[in-house]
Amino acid sequence: MNIIYVDGTFDLIHVGHIEFFQKIKQKNDKLLVGVISDKNVESYKRMPIIDLNNRCKMLENIKAVDLVIKDCPFNGIPKTFIEKYNITKIFYGGDKSSWQEHYKIPIELGIMNYIEYVHPECSTSKIIEKIKKISN
Numbered sequence: 001m002n003i004i005y006v007d008g009t010f011d012l013i014h015v016g017h018i019e020f021f022q023k024i025k026q027k028n029d030k031l032l033v034g035v036i037s038d039k040n041v042e043s044y045k046r047m048p049i050i051d052l053n054n055r056c057k058m059l060e061n062i063k064a065v066d067l068v069i070k071d072c073p074f075n076g077i078p079k080t081f082i083e084k085y086n087i088t089k090i091f092y093g094g095d096k097s098s099w100q101e102h103y104k105i106p107i108e109l110g111i112m113n114y115i116e117y118v119h120p121e122c123s124t125s126k127i128i129e130k131i132k133k134i135s136n
Contacts, residue, residue: 001016002026005087007034007072009041010055013047013062016122019062021035025116032085035070079105085089 004024010017010033018081025031038052047053048080059068073081077090082105091113106112109127 001028001030002088003030003032003086004083004089004091004092005032005034005077006081007036007069007077009048009078010059011041012127013055013058014122014127016117018062018064020093020115021062021118024113024128025064030066031064032067032069032087033059034060034069036074037071040074041087052124073104076102077105079109080106082106082109082111087111089113091115 006020006024021031021033035052035056037046041048050058056068056070059065069085074103081087082090089111090103092103093115094101094117100107
């Protein structure tokens with residue numbers, strides 16, 4: 001059994017998020033989902049539409065998710081965090097060149113995995129754009 005960890009904003013949860021979780025989790029795996037705080041998300045993009053507590057609540061009710069970690073590590077996943085949760089694999093849905101510093105320790109430990117994001121047409125940013133177009 002693998003204990004898999006992913007982290008992210010998970011704002012405006014959509015089919016891309018669900019399929020990502022389903023793709024990385026196998027039958028006997030345990031999936032831990034770290035949710036970045038509102039303040040940390042705002043530091044690199046924008047304030048989330050849905051606040052941290054509600055994003056966590058939604059994720060807790062997704063079948064593939066076994067544990068939600070609220071206000072997860074940001075700007076680097078420490079080895080102590082990996083050891084605390086017995087994490088055996090960490091996944092990122094996207095380009096290997098992204099977030100290199102954040103994933104530095106998992107890369108060094110050989111537990112970092114990347115998969116292609118399969119729904120580029122379905123992202124939080126694209127949902128926000130569509131809402132803006134509809135409301136104009």
